[in-house]
Amino acid sequence: MATRQIQFREALREAMAEEMRRDDRVFLMGEEVAYYNGAYKVSQGMLEEFGDKRIIDAPISENGFAGLAVGAAMYGLRPIIEFMSWSFSLVAADQLLNNVPKMLYMSGGQWGCPVVFRGNNGAGGQLGSTHSWCVEALYANVPGLKIAIPSNAHDAKGLLKSAIRDDDPVFFLESERMLSDKGEVPEGEYTVPFGRAELRTEGTDCTVVSFGRPVNFCVEAARELEKEGVTVDVLDMRTVRPLDIGAVVRSIKKTGRVVVVDQCWPFASVASEVITQVCERAFDSLDHQPLRVNTDDVPTPYAKTLEAEYLPHKGKIVQAVKAALHRL
């Protein structure tokens, strides 16, 4: 299939627009999504194409539009809710965690909640600790949700299309830091399925597991390590619920070592979960204890220098892989 280079944000927009053309039940609601074309211009031009019945500016009321989406989904619509930042989703926690994932369960399978909640997630833009939330660890704990977290434009489009078609609620985590990044995206129709990790680099010495933006740092680290004769499998999980633990285990059976890279805090993070499951399923294949690279266990610092040090980056990943190989 022919491809072209487009931005991450354009990939998101194409996914939404294509699905809205395909299914008139789909609509987009959020703060600034219509007349302003989105705070980060993800929905640029969508109001013009779809009109104000389907591209809707909401009052500043996250709990409000999260709950409204639940009701609209019950009536058979397919809402896409944009959080300007997932940091702002915290005020909607009761709807997001206490209603959305349980609606189907508590109604004996009658009232599903096929809503996509999407927006920027994670630190890196010097936004200070209240606007830099990385929510996957917090939300992945809750059964009934699906969580997608793409690392590039291709997956952003394919995963978002899958998310919109999914009959369950999907939390779709983007990164403001990646919205302008360009990537190869096919011209034609495609989707990326949930629960299938993708191998970004292939090697034999160590398995490096990540998801979202840090996958790109893992690939950089892999290139650096290659210069020293170390090759690694970089596995891009793409969704953390469902989690393709089978792909992780298969890789570890080959490499015997694992480093998990996660842009959330370490305590009870997705990295913790991956490592627990690795120990449950592949303990005998490990030649070194599993390692993880998370952020430091402090609120996201505001200062540029501190924030850069706080986040996972190439240097930390290279160091962790070397530690796993006893090469430090």
Next chain:
Amino acid sequence: MPIRTVYQATIEHTQILDERGVLDPALSKPGTPGILTDEQVLHLYERMLEARAVDERAFVLQRSNRMYTYPQNKGQEAAALGSGFAMRRGTDWIVPCYRENAAMVMHGMPWHHIYLHWMGDERGNVVPPGVRVMPIAVPIGTQMLHATGIAWAAKLRREDAVVITYFGDGATSEGDFHEALNFAATFGVPAIFFCQNNQWAISVPRETQTASETIAQKGLGYGAACQQVDGNDLFAVHKAVYDARERARAGGGVTIIEAMTYRLGDHTTADDARRYRDQAEVEAWQARDPILRTRVYLESKGLWDAQRQRAGEERAKAFATEVVRAAEGIAPPKPEEMFDHLYAEMPPELRLQRDTKRTSSLGQDPSQAGLRSEPQRA
């Protein structure tokens, strides 16, 4: 004119059937839209007796360990039935909290499902096909946003459906109430916010809940139509909801109705209201019991008498017995059903956990498949 009034409003309180069971002649002229006919009142009165009997039986069941916690509806039957009767079954949506059982039943929720729910079984929330009654909502206030979303979807789809959502006076302190009302009014959705102001949120009296003189006036700040009614007056409740429904259908948007009523029972069976309520207050409201008032009205019209009352109460008691039988006749769910309905399609890892369960850790391990012991049957 440097100072001018930019906004003024009044809140009306409507009573049509007074405490003595006398109809206001001006407000109840025959043929007035939304005024109940005698035949309708008789029908609703029988439903009131049923609702009261089922409610009282639930209390007895709970005290004998046959039901989990149960929130009594006693004293609020006119609010539930008057409002429910003004909505169109199968067309309009009922989005409840938990003290309007009779309205849910009127729209197709089986009584024994309500029992089943409070016996601790989520299958109680399942409604027959075509019934537009949402599950009982206990988190306080969350359902108002769902109602707003349903109403907004109805508007978007150009369907002639109106949504009524129920909540108590306490729920108006929740952010959800304010966000929902703001959305509903701003988007002009066909919704009715029906507040059963029963004066108490568990032990917190209405005055401690808000400094606002009425709950109804809270709608003014959002641009909603606002009304207060005597919530123990079947006629006033029905008329207010009927008018709000017609206003919504005509594109007039959202209405908030504050029904002034009283929780004659405890908050739930886990509560003892005698510890914080004045007995004189309770007795004053007992005299305004909506069932009593409706009965006096029917008797004054020659449509009811002591003999019919005895027969009606007997029928209602027998009805409650049937509800108990139906609810208790449903076998408890099997352990493996715990995994059902979490996702539209059961994910493989969940299936694995169900099929291999010894501990949740082993349940995650495909190599343990088939090791699950037989589930313990109750």
